[in-house]
Amino acid sequence: MKLTTTIVAALAMGNIASAESGDIIRDGEYHYLEAQMGEQWAVQDADIDARLANIHEANGGKPPNILYILIDDVSFGQMGKRDMNYVTGIDTSNINQLASESLSLMRMYTEPSCTPTRTAFLTGRHPIRAGVEEVKVALVGEGLAAEEVTLPEVLKEVGYNTGHVGKWHQGDIEQSFPHNQGFDWAAFPVHQQVQLALMTRDTMESNNMLGFHTSGQSNEFAIDQRFRPFGLVTGLEAQAGGMAREVDLEPGEEWTQAHYERMNERYQAQIVEQLEQLAAKDEPFFLQYWPLYPLNFVYPDQSISRNGGFMAEKLEVLDGWIGELMAKLEATGEADNTLVVLMADNGLMYHYEGTSGLSQLIYRGGKTNHLEGGVRVDAYVRWPGVIEPGSSAGDIIHVSDLYTTFARIAGATDHIPRDRVIDGVDQTALFLEGEGNSRRDYVYVYEGPVLRSIVKQEFKMHMPAPGVPGAAAPVFNILRDPREENAQIGYSLWSGASFQDMLKRHMLTIAKHPHLPLGKGKPYEGIENLRPESIETREVFDSWH
Amino acid sequence: MKLTTTIVAALAMGNIASAESGDIIRDGEYHYLEAQMGEQWAVQDADIDARLANIHEANGGKPPNILYILIDDVSFGQMGKRDMNYVTGIDTSNINQLASESLSLMRMYTEPSCTPTRTAFLTGRHPIRAGVEEVKVALVGEGLAAEEVTLPEVLKEVGYNTGHVGKWHQGDIEQSFPHNQGFDWAAFPVHQQVQLALMTRDTMESNNMLGFHTSGQSNEFAIDQRFRPFGLVTGLEAQAGGMAREVDLEPGEEWTQAHYERMNERYQAQIVEQLEQLAAKDEPFFLQYWPLYPLNFVYPDQSISRNGGFMAEKLEVLDGWIGELMAKLEATGEADNTLVVLMADNGLMYHYEGTSGLSQLIYRGGKTNHLEGGVRVDAYVRWPGVIEPGSSAGDIIHVSDLYTTFARIAGATDHIPRDRVIDGVDQTALFLEGEGNSRRDYVYVYEGPVLRSIVKQEFKMHMPAPGVPGAAAPVFNILRDPREENAQIGYSLWSGASFQDMLKRHMLTIAKHPHLPLGKGKPYEGIENLRPESIETREVFDSWH
Structure with missing residues (x-):
């Protein structure tokens, strides 16, 4: 035109x-x-x-219910594709079944790590616009700001009941907790699997975290006892407007792999229970399940998959749980009026390749990378009678688009804030009309606060080093070269200017609408039964901050 | 037991x-x-x-007809898998359709290059046992020995009509030609796509073969005018017992990309015609189609695929041709009594990654490599009413097994020779009973004459350098680590001895049954219309040999 x-x-x-x-x-x-x-x-x-x-x-x-399942740290191709199960030796037949009933979004982009992807989904914004830069492991006194308008807050405006079960990873301050960010009820760990699965005695014994545990090595030169996280809060449960309560650990008790497994099992039981409860109500629901599995760092006693890797095993367990959840949805009678989206949050935690049983598959890179392997994920959208089962779309879509799209489908677009940049594009046309109806052909790919690449159509420019001209930027055709290994100087000579224009448009937008600040506060407020060791840990933290 | x-x-x-x-x-x-x-x-x-x-x-x-389609140089995942079409931007919907009607052999191993894979299929033997080591490009005076007992020879013993169309690549001597190796009729080029598609003026102009053409650069220091192949025979046609006739080039005419494209189109027309003729006869047929596409080194004027790479385009063309061939099979009324196998001969020609549009996808490596990317291929087996459509098998199978399996299905096992080692294992149980019924869990992987790795179950040992003990060999679990990038020393410490036992069994077999010699002779005999330039080229060759 x-x-x-x-x-x-x-x-x-x-x-x-x-x-x-x-x-x-x-x-x-x-x-x-x-x-x-x-x-x-x-x-x-x-x-x-x-x-x-x-x-x-x-x-x-009524608008439809929405069930949003976000799987942690797996490669594109890892779930939903039967052929790939033969490559990996991991049976994901329940997710494959869901995929076969869904629209497969073959070019879904996320952020390259857990926290930013989840922020992008919750806010419909590049996380940097909300001040969210990186994954936080231990105590930081930071988190998603109260000023952010989250998707559950938008959906509540039009009458949705909302629930969250599982990984949250949006901060350790009260305002960032899910029950203060739009969820009527939530069960979630404050931190994530580094604390819950990696930093345990069991993992040390399995050779995956040598030297962590205080009793594992002499640590004779250790002065700082808090370099190794200690006394952190584990799993909380809370209702909107109320205090949170830690439910997974008693004072003085040591966190172990057994606790981690019980926590996962509890979340699975709770998501099934929540689904049943919410489906029985008159109002539509928005329910999200963000499992902690497949992250895991200890070999099982007995292997259930052909693969046997310590994460592979948990992915196969989780697949069974997804099957259970979908069966429950069917049993509630609400399946035909429920939009289900299942996807991964980013590429695999490739640091454990070989032993975890999860691998880089088609794309190169993984968690933390701007490469396709970091930000391209499996994504399936199921809505019986509305979305064509077994269809696929090669269009570009970004996780932030779900914010805007879910709002539109729920009839809540008017409640999307008008005072800040919203990156999420309305993809209702893509969902309802199928391939070729995406409203974006670009993605800005950040690693934390740094813009690392720009995707446009089938081209991807890796940002050149400072001072290097755009014509020397490595540009890839990701259809011809999915692993981004053969940069084509010819592409960047013509596309350099176009990519620079895109960069300017993006930067101009930021200049006009500056990023909002990250939420800051005292960690662990609003928890009614803080353990003495958590109080002590917070005191050490507070003494300096 | x-x-x-x-x-x-x-x-x-x-x-x-x-x-x-x-x-x-x-x-x-x-x-x-x-x-x-x-x-x-x-x-x-x-x-x-x-x-x-x-x-x-x-x-x-009657036993069933057999139609064997062997695609040249494409990665595992490149064809037959709809999801992967989205990754590559190449539409292989006809082959996908065939795959959906087939048993997918998810762990088919070939040899890592064209000539040896084709020898393994034709003889049921590791090619080295027939003296076949490497791909030959130009004049060699060598080829598949008359003493080898090929699959069409075995099938003819029980009354099959046999035909071959397309790439042959088993040598330039008369005894090695298909009509002298069991085929009633054959249309084939003596050499392969290096001569037919790569060494042309068009390819030079496309920057893929700089300096080849004699008029392209001054070549002022060139003494040997035959270092650049010249005057080679192109396409032949022949009937069993007769002389071959060159059909693609007139004396003095220069071979061009247009000739190459016409040759491909002619083979497509001929395979359709052969299928029609053979299906009309009373006897069962064994017909093989070994296309030259997707190999190609010149960009098309107009692109038909999303990918647009110069090989990607031809793969999409070829996919359409496969659709045409399958439609013809249906039209003959013989589809229900025809066993169709479509597979690739080895991994992609990765030297042109990025511009060809074909890439390493899931596995690492390609043509010439012992890595999974070199020897794992897509393979589909269709036999309506006998083989379960849409099924898959994760069992190990090797291309040589097709020799023994096709012979069994044809009722010709008695005609398999008893005086030499046959590596091909009878996989009829796998075809008819499905997954879990393979009779091999191992593969010896050669690069030319050199044993480079041994596959057993999910483990793969790369042969250690000479003098390095087995316990230091890199061993991979290819389910956990499909790209063979993270060798596990722990595996080789336990499996080293087991792999060495396997090596000894293999070497003992060779010691008891030494390899047979490669066929040798004067090149280009048995061709009735040899062009003057071919005669001249042969004379230069003969002057020394």
Whole structure:
């Protein structure tokens, strides 16, 4: 489509599409697309609105339930694809079954690590815009700011009940906890699997964390007893408006692999229970299950998979649990009115390749990397009668898009905030109309606070080192070279300018709408039964901060 | 099963199973398995014989037709798997369709290069046993020996008509040509795509073969005008017992990319025509189609795939051709009585990764490598009413097994020679009974004449350098580490001895049954219309040999 002078002038102002997208503030690149596609999208949106209205009407006027399952740290190809089960020796037949009933999103991008991907989903924003940079392991006094408007908060505005079970990893301060971020009820560990699965005596004995445990080595030169995390809070449960309660550990008790396994089993029991309870209510629900498995660092006594690796085993366990959860959904009678999304949060924790049983498969890289192996994940969307089962889409989509898309499907778009940049693009057309209907053909890929690459269509530019001109940036065609190993200087000579334009649009957006600050506070407030060792640990922390 | 003293004693003699396997001479490793499994296999074989008899009876007393399609140089995952089409941007929907109607052999091993894989299929032997070591590009005066007993020769003994269309690559001497190796009729190039697609002016102009063409650079210091192949014979056609005739080039004419494309189109037309003719006859047929595509080194004028790479394009073209061939099979009315096997001959020609559009996908390595990426291929077996459509098997199978298996299915096992080692294992049980019924759990992987690795179950030992003890050999678990990047010293400490035992059994077999010599002779004999430039080239060759 040819751009009119007015549109071009408006583009230069960076705010053309405010009206068409209901005043949501977007990144410049989205406006650039909207300037080309806006009229076509408006026509399609009218159809989609009618279709959504019909769907809601057929369901007694209610929008659908949403069940969001986010699997931790597995490679693209690791789950949902039967052929790949033969490569890995891990049977994921329950997830394969779900995939066969779903739209497979073959080009879903996430952030490269747990915390930022989850922030992007919850806020619909690149995590850096919320001040969220990195994964935090131990005590930090930081977390998702109360000022962020999360997806469950948006959905509650239109009457959804909300629940969260499992990994959270959005901070150790009260405001960041899920029951203070839009969830009616939540069961979650404050920290994550590094503390819960890696830093245990069992893992030390399995040779995966030598020297961690205080009694494991003499540590005769150790002055700082808090370099090795100690006394951290484990699993909490809480209701919105209430205090949290630690449920997994007694004062003085030592955390072990057995605790970790029991915690996982408890979350599985709780997600099934929550599903049953929420499905029985009149209101629609938004329920998320973020398992801690497959992360695990201890070999099982007895192997159930062909692979046998210590994470592979837990992935196969988890697959069975997903089967149980889907069977429960069926049993509630709500399956046909429930949108289920299952995906991974980022690539594998490749530091344990070979022994964990999880591997880089098709794409290179893993957790923490901007390479496709870090940010391309398996993703399946199931909605019986609405989304074509067994279909696939090669379109680009980013995890933040789920925020905007779920809001649209729930009829809650009006509650998306208008005072900050929202990166999430409405992908309802892609869900309902299938392949070829994505509204993005680009992704900005960050590692923590650093922009490391830009994806556009089938091209990907790795950001050149400071001072290096764009024409010398490595550019890859990821269809021809999925492992990003053969940079094509010819591409960057022509695309360098185009990629630089994209970079400028992105940076201009940031300049106009600066990042918001990360939430800060005293760690562990709002926990009613803090153990003495946690209080002591916090005191050491507070003494300096 | 516990080994009896007699079996153990017989094993030590290396010849226990001669009676049970009908006197076929096997590698020691197979005898080792047979000593453990022989009784169970004998029971299963009785069932299979009955089942095959029923199948033949239902088909008027005839065994099935066999259509064998061998694709050149593509990675595991490149064809037949819809999900992977999204990764590569290459649509292989016709082959995907065939795969969905087939048993997918998820662990098919080949040799790592064209010539040896094809020899292994044709002879049922590791190519080195027939003196076949390497890929030959230009004039050598060598080829598959007349003394080898090929699969079409075996099948002709029980009344099959036989045909070959496409790549042959078994030598430039008369005895090695397909019409002298069991095929009633054949259309084939003497050499291969290096000559036919890579060494052309067009490829030079596309920057893929700089300096080849004599007029392309001054070559002022070139004395040897035959270092760059010149005047080689191109495509031949021949009937058994007759002379071959060159059909693709006139005297004095220069070979071009257009000739190459026309040759490919001609082979496609001829395979369709052959299929029609053979299907109309009373006798069963064995027909093989070994396309030259996707090998190609020139960008197309117009791209048809999302990928657009110069080989990717031809793979998508070829996929359409496979669809046409399968439709023709359906049209003949013989589809239900035709066993179709489609597979690749080895990993991709990775030297052109990035621009060809074909890539290493899941496994590391490609053509010429003993790594899984060199020798693991997509392989599909379709036999309506007999083989379970849409099934998969994770069992190990080797391309040489097809020799023995096709012979069994055709009722021609008695015609397999008894005077030389046959490596091909009868995999009829795997075909008919499905996963878990393979009769091999090992592969010896050669690169040319050199044994480079040994595969056993999920383990793979890379042969240590000379003098390095077995306990220091890199050993991989290819389920946990499909890219063979994280050798586990712990594995080799226990498996070193077991792998060395396997090596000894293999070497003892060779000592007892030495390799046969490669066929030798004067190149280009038996061609009735040799062009003057080919005669001249041969004279230069002959002057020294």
